Amino acid sequence: MKVKDLMSTKLFTVGPEDMLDKVFFLFNFEAIRHVPVLEKGKVIGVISDRDLKKILGPRKKIVTNEVDGTQFTVQARRVRTIMNRGITTIGPDEQAADAAAIMAKRKIGCLPVVKKEKLVGIITSTDILRAYVKLAKEVDKMFVNLDR
Numbered sequence: 001m002k003v004k005d006l007m008s009t010k011l012f013t014v015g016p017e018d019m020l021d022k023v024f025f026l027f028n029f030e031a032i033r034h035v036p037v038l039e040k041g042k043v044i045g046v047i048s049d050r051d052l053k054k055i056l057g058p059r060k061k062i063v064t065n066e067v068d069g070t071q072f073t074v075q076a077r078r079v080r081t082i083m084n085r086g087i088t089t090i091g092p093d094e095q096a097a098d099a100a101a102i103m104a105k106r107k108i109g110c111l112p113v114v115k116k117e118k119l120v121g122i123i124t125s126t127d128i129l130r131a132y133v134k135l136a137k138e139v140d141k142m143f144v145n146l147d148r
Contacts, residue, residue: 045083
């Protein structure tokens with residue numbers, strides 16, 4: 001199975017000079033957890049929801065959230081201040097198992113998929129897990145049929 005078989009091609013990206021509130025809204029309204037950072041069309045970093053959570057925190061004496069009593073605020077900072085640099089990328093024709101091995105070894109949740117220095121997709125640990133579940137179910141069906 002190739003990376004291109006599992007990767008997402010619906011991409012949301014930001015630039016290093018974008019404000020973090022843009023990333024915050026992408027995470028919340030597009031239901032994603034990783035955003036590649038592009039500069040002049042090239043991937044220069046990635047921001048994860050965990051990176052953003054590190055700089056968020058409850059503030060006291062501000063209008064409180066009716067649900068849980070806290071309010072999370074995004075500081076007026078730029079993407080470049082928290083993005084992960086020196087990222088690892090993978091090609092669309094590489095094996096998905098290789099992508100999984102890289103993510104596990106480096107303890108990261110995604111790999112930008114790049115072809116000829118152009119971002120063409122993103123593969124995440126969730127994409128890998130979905131493929132595993134699908135394959136595991138198919139293998140289970142094969143064993144059930146063998147038992148008959």
